Amino acid sequence: MICTVVPVKDEEEKINQTLHMLLKTQTDQIIVVLNGCQDRSFEIVKGIDDPRIEYIYCNKPLGMDIPRAVGAWMALQRKADGIIFVDGDMSGDLSSVIDMLIDHLQEGKADMVLTNCYPEMSSKSSMARMLLSFRKQLNLELDLFDSIGYSIPSHGPHGISGKLLTKISIPELAIPPVCLALAAKNNLVVSVAASISTDLLQSTIRDEYHAQQITKTIIGDCIEAVQVYHGKVRNRGYDGIVFTGYHKNRRFDLLQDFIGHGSVE
Incomplete structure (x- = not known):
């Protein structure tokens, strides 16, 4: 069974279109994680009458990427063989892309399947170029750049196998590049689908x-x-600068409560 996890944070304008797009794919179940929404996202999701959609509403904001881990834990409880991650605001017609990811997982071609969201590298802002340089350095360190380029699981639809989830803990999914590093460290297959x-x-x-x-x-x-990847003490600093961003808002404590009790209060 393939589950698609959809984190949602105030996406009332897009979530309906995103879910109807996913219902056209080969996914067996869609798990919507409503992340402290203050708009009509919850009502819109509830109003879609399809047995493949289930949802969990979290009263407190979980922070960036924590909802992915919550959804993955739910998918594991449902004996999923693979998990696809699609953000709730990705409302483009991505059904063929999603099916490619699913095919790769079902055929056992990879344990992490990524989408290349930068097929053309021109006309990028200075901020985007800086980010791409760090993505490149990561994939070079993992000896994956030749095969996956700049692709990482922080950006675009992607998927993981059940095998990968036997090698890493659920909280590691909340830092997508760390999940990628652990996949490489465990000699799992990573590919762009x-x-x-x-x-x-x-x-x-x-x-x-x-x-x-x-x-x-x-x-x-x-x-x-x-x-x-190199087995060193974790840090987020480079050249005297600590890159925190939204990391400080990631509620790993609420994730651990959810794993322990099956709900987020």
């Missing part, structure tokens, strides 16, 4: 502050992932 421009994801465009914080978060994640 699909390619699509970032613009075609049709993700929500937020303000400049959010973009900067996301960039700092992912850069810090990449730095931490390199340390994990």
Whole structure:
């Protein structure tokens, strides 16, 4: 069984389109994790009448990427053979991309399947170029750059196998580059199964502050992932700068409560 995990944070304008897109794919079950939503996202999800959709509503914001781990834990309880991750604001027509990821997992071609969201590298902002340089350095350290380029599980639809989940703990999914590093460290197969421009994801465009914080978060994640891969003490610093971003808002405590009790109060 393949489960698709969909984290949602105030996506009332896009979540309906995203879920109906996913219902056209080969996924067997869709697990929506409503992450402290203050808009109508919850009502919209509840209003979609399809047995493949289930949801959990978390009253407190869990922070960036923690909902992925919550959804993965739920998928494990349902004996999923593989898990696809798609953000709730990815409202583009990604059904063919999702099916490519699912095919790779079902056919045993890889334990982590990624989407290349940068098939063209021109005309990127300075902030994007800086982020890409850290992504490249991570994948070079993991000896994966030749096969997956700049792709990492922080960006774009991606999937993991049940085998991968036997090798790492659920909380590691909340720092996607660390999950990638652990896959490489455990000699699991990582591949790119699909390619699509970032613009075609049709993700929500937020303000400049959010973009900067996301960039700092992912850069810090990449730095931490390199340390994990080499068995060193985790840190998020480079050249005297500590890249925190939204990492400080990740509620690992609530995730651990959820794993222990099956709910987030």
